[in-house]
Amino acid sequence: xNVVAPFEGIGASVRRKEDFRxxxxxxxYTDDFNRQGQLHAWIVxxxxxxxxxxxxxxxxxxxxxxxxxxxxxxxxxxxxxxGLPCGWQIHNxxxxxxxxxxxxxxxxxxxxxxGDPVAVAIAATREQARDAAEAIAVDYEVLPAAATMAxxxxxxxxxxxxxxxxxxxYDWHIGDKAVLDQAFAGAAKVVSLDLVNNRLIPxxxxxxxxxxxxxxxxxxxxxxxxxxxxxxxxxxxGANVLHIPESKLRVVAPDVGGxxxxxxxxxxEEAIVTWSAGxxxxxxxxxxxxxxxFMSDAHGRDHVSxxxxxxxxxxxxxxLRVHTYANMGAYLSTxxxxxxxxxxxxxxxxxxxxxxxxxEVKAVFTNTVPVDAYRGAxxxxxxxxxxxxxxxxxxxxxxxxxxxxxxxFIPTDAFPYQTPVALQYDSGNYHATLDQxxxxxxxxxxxxxxxxxAKRGKLRGIGCSTYLEACGIAxxxxxxxxxxxxxxxxxxxxxxxPTGSVTxxxxxxSHGQGHETTFAQLVADRLGVxxxxxxxxxxxxxxxxxGMGTYGSRSLAVGGSAMVKxxxxxxxxxxxxxxxxxxxSVDDIxxxxxxxxxxxxxxxxxxxDISVAAYVPHNYPIDELEPGLEETAFYDPKNFTYPGGCHIxxxxxxxxxxxxxxxxxxxxxxxxxxxxxxxxxxxxxxGVAQGIGQALxxxxxxxxxxxxxxxxxxxxxxxxxxxxxxxxxxxxTTLCTHNPLGVKGCxxxxxxxxxxxxxxxxxxALRDFxxxxxxxxxxxxxxxxxxxxxxxxxxx
Amino acid sequence: MPQVTLTVNxxxxxxxxxxxxxxxxxxxxxxxLTGTHVGCDTSQCGACVVHINGESxxxxxxxxxxxxxxxVTTIEGLAKPDGTLHPMQEAFREYHALQCGxxxxxxxxxxxxxxxxxxxxxxxxxxxxxxxxxLCRCTGYHNIVKAIAAAADVMHGKRSEIxxxxx
Ligand code: FES
Ligand code: FES
Numbered sequence: 001x002n003v004v005a006p007f008e009g010i011g012a013s014v015r016r017k018e019d020f021r022x023x024x025x026x027x028x029y030t031d032d033f034n035r036q037g038q039l040h041a042w043i044v045x046x047x048x049x050x051x052x053x054x055x056x057x058x059x060x061x062x063x064x065x066x067x068x069x070x071x072x073x074x075x076x077x078x079x080x081x082x083g084l085p086c087g088w089q090i091h092n093x094x095x096x097x098x099x100x101x102x103x104x105x106x107x108x109x110x111x112x113x114x115g116d117p118v119a120v121a122i123a124a125t126r127e128q129a130r131d132a133a134e135a136i137a138v139d140y141e142v143l144p145a146a147a148t149m150a151x152x153x154x155x156x157x158x159x160x161x162x163x164x165x166x167x168x169x170y171d172w173h174i175g176d177k178a179v180l181d182q183a184f185a186g187a188a189k190v191v192s193l194d195l196v197n198n199r200l201i202p203x204x205x206x207x208x209x210x211x212x213x214x215x216x217x218x219x220x221x222x223x224x225x226x227x228x229x230x231x232x233x234x235x236x237x238g239a240n241v242l243h244i245p246e247s248k249l250r251v252v253a254p255d256v257g258g259x260x261x262x263x264x265x266x267x268x269e270e271a272i273v274t275w276s277a278g279x280x281x282x283x284x285x286x287x288x289x290x291x292x293x294f295m296s297d298a299h300g301r302d303h304v305s306x307x308x309x310x311x312x313x314x315x316x317x318x319x320l321r322v323h324t325y326a327n328m329g330a331y332l333s334t335x336x337x338x339x340x341x342x343x344x345x346x347x348x349x350x351x352x353x354x355x356x357x358x359x360e361v362k363a364v365f366t367n368t369v370p371v372d373a374y375r376g377a378x379x380x381x382x383x384x385x386x387x388x389x390x391x392x393x394x395x396x397x398x399x400x401x402x403x404x405x406x407x408x409f410i411p412t413d414a415f416p417y418q419t420p421v422a423l424q425y426d427s428g429n430y431h432a433t434l435d436q437x438x439x440x441x442x443x444x445x446x447x448x449x450x451x452x453x454a455k456r457g458k459l460r461g462i463g464c465s466t467y468l469e470a471c472g473i474a475x476x477x478x479x480x481x482x483x484x485x486x487x488x489x490x491x492x493x494x495x496x497x498p499t500g501s502v503t504x505x506x507x508x509x510s511h512g513q514g515h516e517t518t519f520a521q522l523v524a525d526r527l528g529v530x531x532x533x534x535x536x537x538x539x540x541x542x543x544x545x546x547g548m549g550t551y552g553s554r555s556l557a558v559g560g561s562a563m564v565k566x567x568x569x570x571x572x573x574x575x576x577x578x579x580x581x582x583x584x585s586v587d588d589i590x591x592x593x594x595x596x597x598x599x600x601x602x603x604x605x606x607x608x609d610i611s612v613a614a615y616v617p618h619n620y621p622i623d624e625l626e627p628g629l630e631e632t633a634f635y636d637p638k639n640f641t642y643p644g645g646c647h648i649x650x651x652x653x654x655x656x657x658x659x660x661x662x663x664x665x666x667x668x669x670x671x672x673x674x675x676x677x678x679x680x681x682x683x684x685x686x687g688v689a690q691g692i693g694q695a696l697x698x699x700x701x702x703x704x705x706x707x708x709x710x711x712x713x714x715x716x717x718x719x720x721x722x723x724x725x726x727x728x729x730x731x732x733t734t735l736c737t738h739n740p741l742g743v744k745g746c747x748x749x750x751x752x753x754x755x756x757x758x759x760x761x762x763x764x765a766l767r768d769f770x771x772x773x774x775x776x777x778x779x780x781x782x783x784x785x786x787x788x789x790x791x792x793x794x795x796x
Numbered sequence: 797m798p799q800v801t802l803t804v805n806x807x808x809x810x811x812x813x814x815x816x817x818x819x820x821x822x823x824x825x826x827x828x829l830t831g832t833h834v835g836c837d838t839s840q841c842g843a844c845v846v847h848i849n850g851e852s853x854x855x856x857x858x859x860x861x862x863x864x865x866x867x868v869t870t871i872e873g874l875a876k877p878d879g880t881l882h883p884m885q886e887a888f889r890e891y892h893a894l895q896c897g898x899x900x901x902x903x904x905x906x907x908x909x910x911x912x913x914x915x916x917x918x919x920x921x922x923x924x925x926x927x928x929x930x931l932c933r934c935t936g937y938h939n940i941v942k943a944i945a946a947a948a949d950v951m952h953g954k955r956s957e958i959x960x961x962x963x
Contacts, residue, residue, distance in 0.1 A: 019889040022897030023881070023904065025831015025871035032830035127814070205835045205843060205898040205933045257833075257898025258933050290836040512896030512934045682892050682939060689936030713840035713931070721927035721937040726920070750936075 049706020206257020229549020300374020463760025507547010528594020687750020
């Protein structure tokens with residue numbers, strides 16, 4: 001009997017279904033799978049940032065114990081394999097397409113970054129494969145490297161890809177430059193700021209892994225992989241790299257230990273294990289060491305920008321001009337080109353009414369690991385630029401920083417609001433999230449806390465950011481016109497079983513987001529089936545219809561909407577069955593949470609009565625209705641969704657050490673309708689932790705030769721429990737107007753809103769030292785130098 | 797090849813290992829106890845923490861031969877045979893202290909040892925410092941800290957069960 005307790009539906013903090021397996025060690029991550037006859041692969045990676053490969057000698061390795069095969073790029077070329085494809089094409093200012101150099105699976109003539117794969121050793125055990133890999137002798141002719149964008153753009157810089165002039169991938173722009181120049185000409189004040197958005201290494205806790213299998217009976221391939229979007233991998237690898245039809249290739253992304261963007265992309269190792277499994281007719285597994293993750297997972301951010309804001313005498317924004325250099329790394333990762341363009345420049349209106357915006361982006365190849373989307377992807381870079389610029393503008397105009405923001409907010413009654421950079425916001429209330437955050441953080445009472453800290457010898461500061469972001473990238477036709485080589489819909493199937501339990505098949509993928517619970521709640525809410533009787537299946541191309549996966553906080557807004565559409569089809573069909581069973585007109589049937597009722601009567605049928613009738617159609621309108629109760633829907637969104645809000649950080653600096661500690665952090669976010677508040681809060685807390693990590697701790701560092709200095713967890717500072725404050729999270733909801741759930745997305749807001757809030761707070765704490773620009777991460781060494789440089793200057 | 801005999805989750809196993817075989821490799825590859833994870837190669841993340849003779853140890857930094865004769869408990873061995881969860885496991889679920897679950901086994905094993913070693917109780921700051929050896933990329937630790945505090949009360953008999961977290 002389907003009786004749903006009301007607390008399981010939309011708005012309930014249902015404890016997660018998936019946790020039972022995780023807390024007992026029963027999760028099934030890619031490396032946990034072992035197959036009969038399985039071999040292990042170890043990848044030989046370039047130790048040089050840029051070198052010509054003069055020869056690869058595999059003869060010694062091939063004779064080592066346990067070794068079954070050694071493959072190089074030349075072996076792959078013999079099989080006519082394709083390179084790793086790029087999924088987004090940007091066009092230059094002059095309309096010509098971006099430079100899109102080949103990205104071989106295993107390097108052939110040249111290596112272009114430390115970690116570039118060159119060969120693979122395959123052996124009976126992982127240790128034997130590793131030993132053999134170490135015995136592969138690669139003869140390199142080391143070439144000068146361009147480790148930074150500045151190096152790559154210099155005249156006479158090393159040529160990373162033949163035929164790519166100046167190492168420039170594209171030179172793109174958006175907005176009307178002439179109109180902008182006019183706006184600047186009439187400005188009372190122009191504020192400018194140079195910014196670096198520091199390069200980050202995602203470091204999901206589960207290292208990437210891939211297991212390839214080939215079935216000699218059927219000729220079918222299976223790839224089990226740490227992916228956020230198995231169908232996308234099947235399409236890219238099958239069609240572009242290995243030339244295997246989709247019908248012969250299954251991609252499974254089982255439990256995945258975090259992604260944050262880094263597991264969206266199609267990586268070389270996936271193709272290597274799948275292809276080798278076919279050649280050797282044995283399963284082949286590869287699992288990254290963490291050090292390999294550092295030099296092979298796509299990195300994030302890495303922008304250098306100049307921003308200029310024109311204001312009138314009252315502090316109203318007249319125009320914004322931005323020039324950005326975006327690092328692509330050595331090759332184009334799957335979605336890299338769209339991050340600094342359509343996910344960045346289009347966000348530069350933020351929550352403000354800036355009437356004219358012009359942004360130019362130059363994307364640059366360097367001898368570093370490819371850079372792609374990392375939690376927030378483009379929006380954190382835009383937000384950091386805007387919200388730092390707000391504080392500098394406030395200081396230089398003498399207008400209070402909160403007041404300056406308010407004066408320029410898009411008014412609450414101005415939605416839908418068309419920005420000058422293509423996007424149309426559907427809903428929001430920026431004053432409300434700001435007010436709530438100011439109150440919750442006791443902004444008004446801050447000066448007393450500053451004074452109290454000063455008595456203890458500490459410098460205390462407070463900072464805010466009022467951010468906006470865009471989730472659920474869409475619609476397909478629009479993104480197609482902007483260069484996407486994919487659609488951005490999602491699919492959902494609702495299978496009501498004969499006895500009333502439900503299986504949901506979704507193209508979204510959960511790697512920590514809790515879909516097995518949240519999606520079950522959607523079913524509980526709409527169909528009245530208890531969460532315990534709803535199973536959510538995802539991550540397997542053999543089970544789920546073609547879906548696009550999870551990134552850009554799209555799962556609920558796009559995947560959830562597809563499920564709602566499918567459920568509505570179930571309800572519509574159920575009504576016809578119920579009408580037949582109760583001998584009523586279908587127009588008179590009402591449905592509410594599991595019960596079909598003839599309107600105005602007490603005649604009812606439960607969902608289970610309908611499902612039994614649908615699968616055992618003895619008494620059934622068989623002439624007009626097919627048996628069964630299963631529906632699939634694809635949902636292609638009409639627009640992005642636009643979460644926004646206000647983050648406030650309060651920091652304390654120890655002037656003796658330069659150590660910054662975050663004393664309080666307050667987030668008030670508008671993520672649209674909240675399905676599971678507990679999960680939303682957890683997503684925001686996790687995002688804020690990554691944002692604080694970017695602001696204070698994390699930095700990917702290359703030396704001048706392109707060696708990765710921050711190449712392990714000993715060198716790259718991951719946020720630990722004692723680096724972080726408790727984070728106060730609240731929501732203030734305005735509904736998304738164009739999807740059936742009213743949801744906006746919560747996966748990235750934490751990482752988007754928080755970095756400028758923290759840096760603004762640090763700059764505020766350093767108010768006596770006249771800090772104008774401060775690059776992330778604000779490490780103790782940097783802060784100590786500011787304080788001591790300042791003191792020395794004062795003394796001199 | 798050296799032979800080791802050890803008790804894991806109450807069961808005695810004897811296995812041949814290489815001198816360089818790590819305890820985590822023995823657990824994952826030979827005994828197929830894949831609940832214990834490997835998140836790094838520099839002994840930084842704590843995804844691999846198990847108990848050896850009741851104390852938390854990073855099994856990625858322990859040679860299998862060093863565990864000869866030892867009594868090892870992994871995440872799979874925490875619940876009672878009748879399925880009753882350890883209070884720390886319950887608290888992690890109740891307080892939403894996990895997202896992707898990858899750090900969770902090591903986090904839970906470390907947390908139990910931390911609580912056991914501090915019968916006098918732990919402040920929030922002490923819990924945070926006690927987690928120095930464990931990384932989580934998903935949760936921001938906020939809920940992990942809350943879960944450990946709640947489990948500590950139950951483990952030390954100050955509360956009879958994990959209270960439902962405030963909604
Ligand atoms: S695997 Fe990271 S500390 Fe053991
Ligand atoms: S829950 Fe994913 S790393 Fe901790």
